[in-house]
Amino acid sequence: MKILYAIQGTGNGHLSRARDIIPILQKKGELDLLVSGIQADVTLPYPVKYKFGGLSFIFGKKGGVDLKETFKRSDFSQLISEIKQVPVEEYDLVINDFEPVTAWACLLKRKECISLSHQAAVLHKHAPKPKQYDLFGKTILKNYAPVTAKYGFHFQEYGKNIFTPVIRKEIRDIKPENHGHYTVYLPAYSDKKIIKILSEFKDIQWWVFSKHNKEVYVEDNIMICPINNETFIKSMATAEGILCGAGFETPAEALFLNKKLLVIPMKNQFEQQCNAAALKTMGIPVIKSLKKKHIPIIEEWIKSEDRIEVNYPDTTEKIIDTIFELHSPLLNKQPPLEKTDIRPLWKLKEIF
Numbered sequence: 400m401k402i403l404y405a406i407q408g409t410g411n412g413h414l415s416r417a418r419d420i421i422p423i424l425q426k427k428g429e430l431d432l433l434v435s436g437i438q439a440d441v442t443l444p445y446p447v448k449y450k451f452g453g454l455s456f457i458f459g460k461k462g463g464v465d466l467k468e469t470f471k472r473s474d475f476s477q478l479i480s481e482i483k484q485v486p487v488e489e490y491d492l493v494i495n496d497f498e499p500v501t502a503w504a505c506l507l508k509r510k511e512c513i514s515l516s517h518q519a520a521v522l523h524k525h526a527p528k529p530k531q532y533d534l535f536g537k538t539i540l541k542n543y544a545p546v547t548a549k550y551g552f553h554f555q556e557y558g559k560n561i562f563t564p565v566i567r568k569e570i571r572d573i574k575p576e577n578h579g580h581y582t583v584y585l586p587a588y589s590d591k592k593i594i595k596i597l598s599e600f601k602d603i604q605w606w607v608f609s610k611h612n613k614e615v616y617v618e619d620n621i622m623i624c625p626i627n628n629e630t631f632i633k634s635m636a637t638a639e640g641i642l643c644g645a646g647f648e649t650p651a652e653a654l655f656l657n658k659k660l661l662v663i664p665m666k667n668q669f670e671q672q673c674n675a676a677a678l679k680t681m682g683i684p685v686i687k688s689l690k691k692k693h694i695p696i697i698e699e700w701i702k703s704e705d706r707i708e709v710n711y712p713d714t715t716e717k718i719i720d721t722i723f724e725l726h727s728p729l730l731n732k733q734p735p736l737e738k739t740d741i742r743p744l745w746k747l748k749e750i751f
Contacts, residue, residue, distance in 0.1 A: 400428030400727065403490040405501035406443075407544075408436030408453065410586075411626075412517070412648035413496050414443055416552075416565045420515070421445055423716050424494070427723060433485065435500045451481040451500050454543070482507070491728055495546055502544035512546045513726055515718075517647040518670060520551025525558045527676040529669075536669025550722060554651060554677050554709075562718055563711045564651035569628075571713065573636045575656045579604065581701075582638040584631070584649055586610040587665045588689055590623055596689050596697075597621055603701060606634045640700070645675040645685070654709045661700045663689055682707050 404424055407413040414434070421443070424430045432445060435453025478500070485504045487493055495502050497516045505512035518540060520526055550560045583605055585593060590609050597605045598619060605621045613625045624630060635641060635652065640659030643649045653660045661684050664675040675685045684700050686693040 400492065401490045402428050402430045403433060403487065403493045403501065404430060405433040405435070405493065405495045405498035407497040407499075407516075408434045410646065412646055415567055415628075415648050417443060417496065419565055419567045419715060420719070423719050427719070428491070431490070433498065433501055435481070435498055449485060451485075452477055453481070454478055454499050487512075492723070492726060494722070495544060497544050499544045502546055505547075506545050511548070511726065513722055514544070514546035514549045514551070515722065516544075517552050518544070519546070519549035520553035520557065520561045521670055521673045523551065523553075523558050523561055526553060526561070527557075527673065527680050529672040529676045531672075533669045533672065536667075536672070540669050548726065550718060552647070554647075554654070554674075554681060562714060563709075564647070564655070565715050566652060566655050566711050566713070569632055570636075570652050570655060573632065573656075575658070576637045577639055578637040579639050580634070580637070581605050582631075582634045582641045582643075583607040584626075584641075584643040585663060585689065587644060592689060594618055594621055594623075596691065596694065599691075599694055600698070600701065606638070608634070642697075645671040645678065647674060650674070650678060650683070651711070654707060655711050657706050657708070659700065659703065659706055660684075661686070661697065663687070 402424055404417070404421065406417045417432075421430070421432070431448040432443065433449035433451070434443070434447050435451035481500045482503045485500055487501060487504045487510045488508050492513070493501060493505055493510060494513050494515050495505075497514070497518045502512055504510075522537075522540060551562070552564050553561050554564070556563060581603055583593065583597070585607075590607070590612055593607055597603075597607070598621060601620055603620060607621060607623050608626050608631055609623050610626060612623055615622065615624050617623070624634075635649075635658065636656060638658055640661065641649070641653040642661050642663075643653070645662040645664035650660060650662055660678075662675055662678055663686050664671040666688070679685050682705070684696060686696050
């Protein structure tokens with residue numbers, strides 16, 4: 400069986416999760432990997448057959464997605480070319496983690512595309528949503544990578560085919576300790592902004608992992624580190640608490656390690672707003688931005704001993720077995736393609 404696993408390369412979460420999923424897929428057949436997008440600091444220890452620019456969101460330095468820079472760096476003619484050239488029809492099964500090139504190629508060639516992603520769960524009708532309705536953000540999330548079947552990961556099992564997070568083996572195997580420091584990962588903020596706020600807490604040792612700096616340096620009680628997978632895992636596992644964006648993998652891993660958690664969702668990022676809403680229902684403190692007015696909340700969080708208990712069993716292989724049982728054409732159990740509510744952001748038929 401020929402399998403294509405397509406992975407979103409914007410941010411680190413998708414590639415981190417893929418490290419645990421790839422070995423399972425390799426046992427199922429002949430596996431090829433496709434990665435599209437930029438802005439990731441994590442690499443895969445596996446050969447990638449297809450590498451595309453895709454359609455990436457660019458992190459800013461003021462707490463959100465830089466829409467101007469995102470549009471500036473987006474090459475739609477290249478994206479169309481990539482969609483046309485990826486040979487999805489050569490594969491028996493296409494599994495997609497929020498990757499647009501393969502998703503649109505499957506749509507155009509009427510090929511089944513199976514979503515195995517966090518985004519598949521975010522849009523579920525029972526998954527928590529922010530109070531402020533974001534039509535533009537929801538439209539982007541729905542149409543960015545259209546698929547025919549959805550299997551999703553979320554902080555809790557909100558409905559059918561929604562599962563608890565994939566916790567990578569590196570995290571599952573580590574023994575958590577508490578060395579008293581706090582780990583920080585806020586890629587949408589500049590180092591200068593982070594230092595300005597965190598320097599208010601002079602008795603706390605902060606380990607800040609920076610997307611904007613390639614060298615380690617220390618400023619009073621704050622250490623700025625470039626992003627390194629092993630160092631980041633060690634820092635999280637030995638931290639008192641973790642301050643991060645409202646992505647998916649880092650908060651999920653923090654919860655699994657039973658660490659105190661405080662999140663700041665990125666602006667102009669509907670998915671993170673949804674994640675923040677879900678975490679808030681679980682009792683996790685959320686602040687809207689890294690501003691001085693929120694210093695009292697950060698201080699209260701530091702003083703708090705509250706930790707949220709979660710149960711995230713390792714069910715990844717079982718989930719993938721289910722996907723193959725239902726969707727593998729070689730097992731003759733494949734149901735008819737589900738109708739997917741796809742409302743393209745542009746009229747692809749006119750472009751092609």
